[in-house]
Amino acid sequence: MKYIYSLALTSLLLASCGNDKKKTVEDIIETNNLELIRQKKAELDATAQEISMQLKQLDNSIKELDPQEKVPLITTFTAEESVFDHFVELQGNVSTKQNVVITAEYGGVLRQVYVKEGQNVSKGQMLAKIDDGGLSQQLAQVKIQAALAKTTFERQARLWDQKIGSEIQYLQAKSNYEAQEEAVNQIQQQIGKTIVRAPFSGTIDDVITEQGSVVAPGQSQLFRIVNLDDMYIETDVPERYISDIIKGKEVKVEFPVLGKEVDAKVRQAGNFINPANRSFKVEIAIPSKNLDIKPNLTAKLKINDYTNPNAILIPQSIISENAEGQQYVYTIIDKVDNKATVKREFIETGKIQGNYIEVLSGIRNGEEIIDEGARSVKDGQEVKILVVE
Numbered sequence: 001m002k003y004i005y006s007l008a009l010t011s012l013l014l015a016s017c018g019n020d021k022k023k024t025v026e027d028i029i030e031t032n033n034l035e036l037i038r039q040k041k042a043e044l045d046a047t048a049q050e051i052s053m054q055l056k057q058l059d060n061s062i063k064e065l066d067p068q069e070k071v072p073l074i075t076t077f078t079a080e081e082s083v084f085d086h087f088v089e090l091q092g093n094v095s096t097k098q099n100v101v102i103t104a105e106y107g108g109v110l111r112q113v114y115v116k117e118g119q120n121v122s123k124g125q126m127l128a129k130i131d132d133g134g135l136s137q138q139l140a141q142v143k144i145q146a147a148l149a150k151t152t153f154e155r156q157a158r159l160w161d162q163k164i165g166s167e168i169q170y171l172q173a174k175s176n177y178e179a180q181e182e183a184v185n186q187i188q189q190q191i192g193k194t195i196v197r198a199p200f201s202g203t204i205d206d207v208i209t210e211q212g213s214v215v216a217p218g219q220s221q222l223f224r225i226v227n228l229d230d231m232y233i234e235t236d237v238p239e240r241y242i243s244d245i246i247k248g249k250e251v252k253v254e255f256p257v258l259g260k261e262v263d264a265k266v267r268q269a270g271n272f273i274n275p276a277n278r279s280f281k282v283e284i285a286i287p288s289k290n291l292d293i294k295p296n297l298t299a300k301l302k303i304n305d306y307t308n309p310n311a312i313l314i315p316q317s318i319i320s321e322n323a324e325g326q327q328y329v330y331t332i333i334d335k336v337d338n339k340a341t342v343k344r345e346f347i348e349t350g351k352i353q354g355n356y357i358e359v360l361s362g363i364r365n366g367e368e369i370i371d372e373g374a375r376s377v378k379d380g381q382e383v384k385i386l387v388v389e
Contacts, residue, residue: 072381073373074370074372074377074383075370075371075373075386076370078367078369079367083307084311084351084358086353087252089301090235090301090303092298094286094293095231095232095295096228096231098226101224103219104218104222105193106130106193107214108131109212109213109215110128110129110215113128113211114126115128117205117206119204121225126195126196127196128196129195130193130195132190138187139184146177149177149179153176155173157170196222198225199225200227201227202226206223207222208224209221226295231295232267233299234282236282237303239280245282250263251263251264253284253299253301254299255292255293256298258297267283270282314356315357316356318370320374329363330369331369338386339382339383340382340383341383348362372386
């Protein structure tokens with residue numbers, strides 16, 4: 001149609017120009033007369049504007065008389081039931097309950113360091129030795145006194161059994177023996193604090209204090225030990241999800257820095273609502289043996305809070321809303337070949353995931369819904385369905 005209009009416009013222009021047989025456009029240009037050239041251009045502009053208006057009138061008349069010109073083109077899709085998993089998107093950090101900085105329990109010179117960074121250690125393994133400051137010699141002396149007190153007590157006990165001696169002598173010997181035993185135990189406990197042992201099996205992440213340094217009890221940090229076998233992700237979840245996000249829910253965990261994604265589950269959901277931010281704590285277990293994942297690593301979480309096994313999902317872009325706030329979409333009925341009639345269907349919607357929304361009511365499985373052209377049709381209007389390859 002546009003091609004025909006273009007030919008008509010060209011013909012009329014040529015005819016207009018041809019009326020002046022004596023003075024063609026080329027002849028006027030060759031005169032180099034500016035006034036004549038401007039006059040000819042003004043005549044042609046007026047003719048072109050008139051032809052353009054006539055073409056528009058003809059086009060409008062064709063649309064009114066030809067019903068095919070008024071039928072809008074649309075595309076459709078079929079509503080199908082499918083499993084709909086809705087996810088809450090949150091952010092969390094990797095943690096581990098076995099991430100400990102070991103401090104000195106005894107003051108003195110750090111005489112020996114038996115491990116290095118990156119070394120795997122087992123629970124109870126000796127990591128370092130602090131100088132005991134003469135406690136070993138004191139222990140030897142106290143043990144001698146304890147042995148003497150034990151011998152004295154045993155002899156006094158035998159005499160007391162034979163009714164020889166006084167009760168006070170027996171009790172004094174017993175008390176002295178027990179006091180010496182307690183003194184031995186106390187010194188042994190003090191010496192035990194000079195030996196630094198691993199509180200659990202794990203990896204020495206950092207040797208903080210070097211051998212030969214003077215350390216103070218409860219202040220000097222010696223080692224950081226980490227166990228990566230029991231890591232988890234902790235996050236705060238808004239309180240409105242407290243009945244939906246529970247233990248066992250599926251979680252998709254993404255580590256942006258690593259470019260990795262793993263499937264996990266909620267292993268613990270807190271029962272306490274933090275009054276400061278109205279949220280509760282959730283722990284997500286991380287599959288073990290993944291050595292790339294480290295404590296304090298940031299993770300993006302998608303926690304499944306809702307599942308509908310028979311959901312109908314439609315694009316949000318095709319939904320319209322009337323003045324009363326009712327949502328609706330357009331479907332087709334009375335389909336014959338590629339022609340059909342538009343029908344407006346009011347719907348109720350549920351949860352949103354990405355660009356799609358769940359339809360709770362108003363649409364049935366297998367119904368054909370208008371997609372492209374949904375904003376330009378009306379209820380009861382005839383439409384032509386464009387088949388998309």
